[in-house]
Amino acid sequence: MCEIYGFSGKREKELNNDLREFYSHACDHPNGWGLALLDQSVPEITREVCRADRSELLSGRLSLPVTAKTALAHIRLATVGNEDYDNCHPFTAVDDSGRSWTLIHNGTIFESDKLNRYVFRQKGETDSERILLYLVDRINEATAKAKRELNAEERFEILDEIISNSSPKNKLNLLIYDGELLYAHTNFKDSLYERKDGDGVTISTRPLTDSGWRPVPFTTLIAYREGERVFTGADHHHEYIFDPSSYKPLYLAYSGL
Numbered sequence: 490m491c492e493i494y495g496f497s498g499k500r501e502k503e504l505n506n507d508l509r510e511f512y513s514h515a516c517d518h519p520n521g522w523g524l525a526l527l528d529q530s531v532p533e534i535t536r537e538v539c540r541a542d543r544s545e546l547l548s549g550r551l552s553l554p555v556t557a558k559t560a561l562a563h564i565r566l567a568t569v570g571n572e573d574y575d576n577c578h579p580f581t582a583v584d585d586s587g588r589s590w591t592l593i594h595n596g597t598i599f600e601s602d603k604l605n606r607y608v609f610r611q612k613g614e615t616d617s618e619r620i621l622l623y624l625v626d627r628i629n630e631a632t633a634k635a636k637r638e639l640n641a642e643e644r645f646e647i648l649d650e651i652i653s654n655s656s657p658k659n660k661l662n663l664l665i666y667d668g669e670l671l672y673a674h675t676n677f678k679d680s681l682y683e684r685k686d687g688d689g690v691t692i693s694t695r696p697l698t699d700s701g702w703r704p705v706p707f708t709t710l711i712a713y714r715e716g717e718r719v720f721t722g723a724d725h726h727h728e729y730i731f732d733p734s735s736y737k738p739l740y741l742a743y744s745g746l
Contacts, residue, residue, distance in 0.1 A: 573613060576613040
């Protein structure tokens with residue numbers, strides 16, 4: 490699969506130590522890496538199709554202070570989509586209100602007819618990019634119906650419904666940022682943790698230090714604003730159970746067999 494990382498805080502924090510540890514896991518996730526610094530209206534995103542711990546670009550980036558109030562990072566183990574720049578996370582899209590959305594995903598979509606139409610709109614080949622395109626379309630539909638920009642609670646309710654309805658039979662470990670809220674969701678046991686301290690909240694697939702980590706609420710969408718949890722969705726109870734045989738049709742499809 491992949492690993493994901495996020496930070497949300499009230500003030501800028503230097504993230505180098507966490508990022509070095511996070512990217513050191515790339516030996517198990519060698520198919521690309523990405524970093525998004527999200528304090529500006531236009532996300533600052535760096536992506537590369539190579540193993541993160543062998544990247545000169547990333548090494549140079551981490552040799553200088555990396556500071557942010559909000560950040561996302563990703564290392565990729567390809568399951569859906571080839572080893573290609575357009576398949577590297579994070580993915581971004583802008584809704585009709587001009588709001589930028591940024592998404593990273595550790596998981597796989599096995600069943601979702603609603604995402605199929607985005608195969609012809611996306612730049613890459615991943616199911617993760619299709620998730621982002623779908624949720625932005627849903628935001629746009631609600632915005633048009635309301636005839637105004639949606640507020641934070643309304644946006645959260647839409648994502649809560651989308652993720653709840655998409656979770657059966659699919660692995661959805663997600664971090665999404667909409668310019669105000671950092672959303673987090675997991676439905677795979679022991680695969681997403683959070684650490685809360687005076688700087689804010691850090692979220693990672695695996696704990697990055699020896700202490701202070703606890704599991705992210707399970708099968709439940711949550712959202713943070715400046716490091717504080719502000720919304721908690723309903724528990725949808727759709728746990729993903731790993732089944733190696735479920736990947737065979739995906740591998741056959743993408744190998745052309």
